[in-house]
Amino acid sequence: MKPFKISEAVVRRLPVYLQVLNDLHMRDVQTVSSQELGNKLDLNPAQIRKDLAYFGDFGRKGIGYDVSYLIEKIRQILKLDQPLNVGLVGAGNLGRALCNYNTYLKDNMKITAVFDAHPSMVGASINGLSVLPMDKLQETVAERNIRIGIITVPAVEAQNVADRFVDAGVAGILNFAPTILRVPDHVRIHYADFTTELLSLAYYLEKEGDDEDETVVD
Amino acid sequence: MKPFKISEAVVRRLPVYLQVLNDLHMRDVQTVSSQELGNKLDLNPAQIRKDLAYFGDFGRKGIGYDVSYLIEKIRQILKLDQPLNVGLVGAGNLGRALCNYNTYLKDNMKITAVFDAHPSMVGASINGLSVLPMDKLQETVAERNIRIGIITVPAVEAQNVADRFVDAGVAGILNFAPTILRVPDHVRIHYADFTTELLSLAYYLEKEGDDEDETVVD
Numbered sequence: 009m010k011p012f013k014i015s016e017a018v019v020r021r022l023p024v025y026l027q028v029l030n031d032l033h034m035r036d037v038q039t040v041s042s043q044e045l046g047n048k049l050d051l052n053p054a055q056i057r058k059d060l061a062y063f064g065d066f067g068r069k070g071i072g073y074d075v076s077y078l079i080e081k082i083r084q085i086l087k088l089d090q091p092l093n094v095g096l097v098g099a100g101n102l103g104r105a106l107c108n109y110n111t112y113l114k115d116n117m118k119i120t121a122v123f124d125a126h127p128s129m130v131g132a133s134i135n136g137l138s139v140l141p142m143d144k145l146q147e148t149v150a151e152r153n154i155r156i157g158i159i160t161v162p163a164v165e166a167q168n169v170a171d172r173f174v175d176a177g178v179a180g181i182l183n184f185a186p187t188i189l190r191v192p193d194h195v196r197i198h199y200a201d202f203t204t205e206l207l208s209l210a211y212y213l214e215k216e217g218d219d220e221d222e223t224v225v226d
Numbered sequence: 227m228k229p230f231k232i233s234e235a236v237v238r239r240l241p242v243y244l245q246v247l248n249d250l251h252m253r254d255v256q257t258v259s260s261q262e263l264g265n266k267l268d269l270n271p272a273q274i275r276k277d278l279a280y281f282g283d284f285g286r287k288g289i290g291y292d293v294s295y296l297i298e299k300i301r302q303i304l305k306l307d308q309p310l311n312v313g314l315v316g317a318g319n320l321g322r323a324l325c326n327y328n329t330y331l332k333d334n335m336k337i338t339a340v341f342d343a344h345p346s347m348v349g350a351s352i353n354g355l356s357v358l359p360m361d362k363l364q365e366t367v368a369e370r371n372i373r374i375g376i377i378t379v380p381a382v383e384a385q386n387v388a389d390r391f392v393d394a395g396v397a398g399i400l401n402f403a404p405t406i407l408r409v410p411d412h413v414r415i416h417y418a419d420f421t422t423e424l425l426s427l428a429y430y431l432e433k434e435g436d437d438e439d440e441t442v443v444d
Binding site: 017019020022023024026027028031048049085086087088092094100101102104105106108109117155156158179180182184186187188196198199200202203204205206207208209210211212213 | 235237238240241242244245246249266267303304305306310312318319320322323324326327335373374376378397398400402404405406414416417418420421422423424425426427428429430431
């Protein structure tokens with residue numbers, strides 16, 4: 009695949025397309041139009057066609073997209089056609105919940121190691137994974153070829169955990185702790201703070217009794 | 227405040243600004259420049275100035291933004307200056323984790339009721355809240371003036387829970403189940419599926435040994 013430039017907004021929509029397409033595939037749907045995808049996702053069909061056109065000429069006029077083919081292409085684009093190992097620090101409720109998502113992480117992406125700084129957690133079993141102590145992080149990341157680190161510790165511990173992941177050589181971090189972290193430029197960091205979603209949702213709620221609150225999506 | 231149009235991308239950045247500003251405020255920082263905010267958030271300072279200019283003329287040339295004033299303004303914009311009650315269905319690991327986030331939900335936004343369909347969960351205490359059965363949802367949403375519903379149940383149960391929330395009259399839903407839900411137009415739905423973040427993060431990882439993977443952010 010030759011290199012191309014693609015906006016972050018598009019990259020974020022691709023997993024959502026993939027989810028809908030996987031749903032369709034499971035229901036034996038063979039083709040889907042941008043209009044149908046747009047209805048399911050509450051997105052403009054023209055936007056969807058434009059997004060997918062970044063990656064090649066997938067659609068056929070009057071027929072739509074071949075579901076299996078599009079799934080395969082998006083998986084390639086997201087590099088899900090190769091195994092990707094993920095490590096997680098913080099075996100609390102959130103960490104446990106994420107490990108249980110492993111089931112949904114088809115596509116070769118798997119949480120393959122869980123760490124916790126608290127001795128009482130070490131050795132516990134979460135969805136088949138035994139919780140490891142922090143002093144095993146460096147060697148485990150290397151041995152299991154872990155490329156993404158997930159952080160589910162309290163905010164005050166998060167920077168320290170990020171530093172440990174960076175030292176161990178991960179390429180990306182997904183941070184759930186409600187705090188901004190510093191990482192070197194060569195490490196990609198994404199934030200998954202649910203409070204952000206909740207607060208931005210609040211913005212869109214109509215005042216009680218209100219009927220109009222127009223918003224332009226760009 | 228007069229009505230204005232603002233893009234969804236900007237609304238999603240506001241809670242992030244708020245988080246950084248709250249951090250600064252706690253450390254007794256009085257003013258901050260768009261350059262400093264940009265460094266902390268890995269965003270272009272011009273972008274930050276443009277975002278904040280939507281809401282009024284907050285900054286002062288050569289001085290920057292008054293931290294307390296900007297916090298107050300963003301809270302008003304996000305409607306966090308009034309109480310907002312949240313209900314949650316699904317008292318598993320993820321639901322419990324989110325209830326523990328209540329601590330971070332300053333600003334009048336609180337999870338005030340937790341529900342679960344499984345009799346074994348009902349009556350359990352989570353962060354001070356007693357888990358209620360589903361047949362209490364409708365009356366509790368009304369009594370406690372719950373305006374946002376959070377869904378943390380398995381994918382197959384999520385649509386049913388969304389329908390219950392809609393019938394009970396919530397204005398917004400935050401869905402953590404890895405599936406697309408149908409809700410009427412007057413209900414705003416946001417998705418907080420962590421797999422989306424993880425998959426889009428994967429896109430940005432350099433191939434091992436690679437050094438270049440240019441991306442344009444728009």
